[in-house]
Amino acid sequence: MTAHEVHDVPINHDARELGASASSEWARLVTIAILGTDRRPLPAAEPGWETLTAAADPGAELLDRAAAVATARRAGVQPNPAPARIEPAPADVRPSCPPDAASLLAQMLRGEHDVLLPEWFALCELAHVQVAPHLIPALLLRGRRNPAFNVVVRRVIGARAAWLAEAMPELNISQLSGPVPPGTAAFLPPSPPSDSGALVTAISSTFYDRAATWAAAAQLRLAVASIDPVWLPALIVELQRAPFSSVTERTRVDLLGLALARQQLVSCLQPAGTRVRLEP
Amino acid sequence: MTVRPTPEQVLSLAPDPGAASAALALANPASWSAAGCDDSAVWGNYVAASAEPYMVAVDLSDDVAGPAYRCNCPSRKIPCKHALGLLLLFANGGVMRAQRLPFAAAWLQRRSQQENAAPEPESETPAVASHDGGASSAADSGALGGGARAPRPEMGSVDPARLKRQLERAARMRGGLQELDRWLADRVRAGLAAPELADMATWERLSARLVDAQCGGLANRVKRVAVKVGQHARWHEDVLEELAILHVLAVGAQRSSNLPAELGEGVHAATGLTASKEHVLEGVPSTTRWIVAGESRTREDRITVQRTWLCDTASTDRTTWAMVLGFGAFGVEVTSPYPIGCALDADVHWYPGGIALRAMVGREHSAPAFYAPGPPHTSIAEGLRACGWAVAAEPWLERYPLCVHAVPTPVGNGRWVVADATGSVPIVDGFWRMAELVCISAGLPVTIMGEWSTEGFLPLTMWADNQVVVL
Numbered sequence: 001m002t003a004h005e006v007h008d009v010p011i012n013h014d015a016r017e018l019g020a021s022a023s024s025e026w027a028r029l030v031t032i033a034i035l036g037t038d039r040r041p042l043p044a045a046e047p048g049w050e051t052l053t054a055a056a057d058p059g060a061e062l063l064d065r066a067a068a069v070a071t072a073r074r075a076g077v078q079p080n081p082a083p084a085r086i087e088p089a090p091a092d093v094r095p096s097c098p099p100d101a102a103s104l105l106a107q108m109l110r111g112e113h114d115v116l117l118p119e120w121f122a123l124c125e126l127a128h129v130q131v132a133p134h135l136i137p138a139l140l141l142r143g144r145r146n147p148a149f150n151v152v153v154r155r156v157i158g159a160r161a162a163w164l165a166e167a168m169p170e171l172n173i174s175q176l177s178g179p180v181p182p183g184t185a186a187f188l189p190p191s192p193p194s195d196s197g198a199l200v201t202a203i204s205s206t207f208y209d210r211a212a213t214w215a216a217a218a219q220l221r222l223a224v225a226s227i228d229p230v231w232l233p234a235l236i237v238e239l240q241r242a243p244f245s246s247v248t249e250r251t252r253v254d255l256l257g258l259a260l261a262r263q264q265l266v267s268c269l270q271p272a273g274t275r276v277r278l279e280p
Numbered sequence: 281m282t283v284r285p286t287p288e289q290v291l292s293l294a295p296d297p298g299a300a301s302a303a304l305a306l307a308n309p310a311s312w313s314a315a316g317c318d319d320s321a322v323w324g325n326y327v328a329a330s331a332e333p334y335m336v337a338v339d340l341s342d343d344v345a346g347p348a349y350r351c352n353c354p355s356r357k358i359p360c361k362h363a364l365g366l367l368l369l370f371a372n373g374g375v376m377r378a379q380r381l382p383f384a385a386a387w388l389q390r391r392s393q394q395e396n397a398a399p400e401p402e403s404e405t406p407a408v409a410s411h412d413g414g415a416s417s418a419a420d421s422g423a424l425g426g427g428a429r430a431p432r433p434e435m436g437s438v439d440p441a442r443l444k445r446q447l448e449r450a451a452r453m454r455g456g457l458q459e460l461d462r463w464l465a466d467r468v469r470a471g472l473a474a475p476e477l478a479d480m481a482t483w484e485r486l487s488a489r490l491v492d493a494q495c496g497g498l499a500n501r502v503k504r505v506a507v508k509v510g511q512h513a514r515w516h517e518d519v520l521e522e523l524a525i526l527h528v529l530a531v532g533a534q535r536s537s538n539l540p541a542e543l544g545e546g547v548h549a550a551t552g553l554t555a556s557k558e559h560v561l562e563g564v565p566s567t568t569r570w571i572v573a574g575e576s577r578t579r580e581d582r583i584t585v586q587r588t589w590l591c592d593t594a595s596t597d598r599t600t601w602a603m604v605l606g607f608g609a610f611g612v613e614v615t616s617p618y619p620i621g622c623a624l625d626a627d628v629h630w631y632p633g634g635i636a637l638r639a640m641v642g643r644e645h646s647a648p649a650f651y652a653p654g655p656p657h658t659s660i661a662e663g664l665r666a667c668g669w670a671v672a673a674e675p676w677l678e679r680y681p682l683c684v685h686a687v688p689t690p691v692g693n694g695r696w697v698v699a700d701a702t703g704s705v706p707i708v709d710g711f712w713r714m715a716e717l718v719c720i721s722a723g724l725p726v727t728i729m730g731e732w733s734t735e736g737f738l739p740l741t742m743w744a745d746n747q748v749v750v751l
Contacts, residue, residue, distance in 0.1 A: 086689055086690060133716075133719045
């Protein structure tokens with residue numbers, strides 16, 4: 001007999017009374033178990049909770065009876081009364097962000113290519129899409145210790161941020177972290193250089209000069225994040241065919257990954273109709 | 281009645297003087313447990329310094345050929361010092377008449393069968409109860425159930441070495457179960473407030489003993505109970521519940537041959553005797569479209585246990601769940617068999633047990649593909665009722681799948697429940713993706729799949745806006 005087939009067994013009319021007595025029987029058994037049957041003899045069971053055969057050992061007898069009551073209590077699990085609903089979040093009319101963009105953001109929040117974070121938010125705002133809701137808590141928590149980031153992130157997230165802060169005061173994200181202290185860098189994508197083509201050549205030449213060591217990687221990453229996106233395919237080709245050298249290989253792989261991620265980001269969050277093609 | 285030998289006669293049986301002197305040291309009632317004798321045999325467990333007792337038996341029925349010995353110690357001397365020590369104890373009058381221990385009964389029965397079979401080869405093996413289970417589990421269950429239910433001979437003959445292994449395992453488990461049950465009764469007699477309960481070493485010892493007795497399932501369970509001691513102000517209730525359930529398993533496993541077949545199989549699975557893969561794959565599968573609804577992992581003593589929950593997409597009235605277990609150890613990481621949120625057509629084979637839950641995927645008829653609608657969900661009341669029925673069928677069940685369409689709702693103090701029109705169920709303490717769950721729901725009902733346990737509901741996966749989010 002499986003669990004489901006028992007559904008049709010008619011329910012004993014005494015079940016309700018039995019249910020009430022389960023609590024008192026359980027309370028008695030717990031009290032005796034805490035003290036021990038050596039100190040406190042086991043009284044007779046309440047009606048309905050007698051064991052079929054008495055065990056010789058008082059300890060085993062108590063366990064027999066406790067097992068029956070415990071099983072009855074577990075199996076008789078009931079839903080608690082539903083508490084008052086929370087006010088739903090204001091509806092967000094923006095379309096949800098493309099899954100690729102969400103997974104890129106999740107990647108950046110893990111620390112991979114996070115130099116692109118400002119650009120992600122700038123593009124998200126331009127494209128007028130929602131931030132993936134499952135990433136919002138992580139963003140708001142990150143914003144607690146980064147005021148410049150917080151301002152931008154809350155603006156892009158919209159009303160859901162304030163709603164979450166109110167619904168979950170335990171997250172401690174309710175306070176805006178005040179004005180951005182003067183002197184902190186604004187959370188903005190790096191401004192593109194006047195000649196992105198020259199920057200691509202400069203980046204690739206560091207590999208021929210074997211100057212693109214891991215120590216230089218941070219600066220190169222910033223350069224990759226700043227070039228005009230139309231130059232990204234050219235940069236990717238340059239990075240793919242850069243010569244191998246043990247001192248630059250790590251930087252090359254890292255920059256290539258960054259350039260590919262940025263291209264993916266630009267293509268999935270680019271508002272339709274604004275794509276510019278490079279003149280031949 | 282066999283005449284009791286004198287100590288001198290016993291010592292004359294020793295293969296060498298070393299064994300004789302060793303045996304003298306062992307003829308001490310303190311080193312024997314459950315020693316007993318009847319008209320034709322002596323048996324007992326030698327409680328050595330090692331974790332597992334040696335199971336010793338001597339057959340005295342054959343007056344012509346002399347006694348026959350059986351001991352599972354590694355010594356190659358016949359008789360070994362344990363058999364001699366037991367005989368010496370017997371000769372000194374230190375062994376009482378008793379019921380045969382299962383291993384001794386099985387061994388003696390086999391001996392008498394061999395004797396009978398010698399002159400009359402076509403005689404049927406007696407005391408063979410029919411059992412519908414498969415090869416290894418059936419043999420194990422029969423032996424564990426008290427020795428009366430011997431395994432069904434395959435093709436008319438039983439591989440003696442295999443039978444011996446199975447009987448030995450059954451006897452080891454039986455020893456472990458008896459010890460567990462004694463230990464449980466002792467705890468309740470001494471009281472849960474006794475200081476040794478709060479000492480982790482008490483539990484570690486018991487768990488180690490159960491591992492030696494090859495009751496792996498119980499050993500892990502004991503460790504999980506140990507964590508509950510002192511967890512909160514009302515921990516005594518939790519621990520008493522768990523001790524009572526352990527008691528049910530220990531008693532049930534010793535009497536599994538008297539239980540209905542499916543319940544017996546469930547008891548075996550919970551104690552650590554699982555059916556073999558081949559046996560499971562022989563069963564009739566459920567072939568339908570299954571959705572991979574969720575995945576949870578727990579660590580159990582250097583092993584990662586992964587539960588993948590599959591759910592039948594075709595069912596209309598009630599949901600069929602299947603749990604596929606995966607195990608990972610250090611160096612062999614557990615991997616997800618299928619991406620969560622996908623559906624595939626496949627054969628699902630069930631492990632035996634009181635409720636069909638644990639399963640194995642056999643043949644796959646289609647590649648997994650994303651399935652946007654998500655698993656069928658029930659109301660909270662209905663889902664909990666299914667959990668209740670499952671617990672009633674197998675009280676030792678620790679978790680059961682639950683898929684609801686409900687709103688995460690706060691109840692104050694940072695505690696949350698999921699609620700729908702029929703009621704609410706609390707979310708387990710320590711669920712760390714609560715903020716994500718709340719933020720995705722935005723205060724509206726979402727489909728959430730998770731595991732129900734006595735501690736509450738652990739959300740695993742949720743579906744919203746045609747997207748699946750793994751929590």
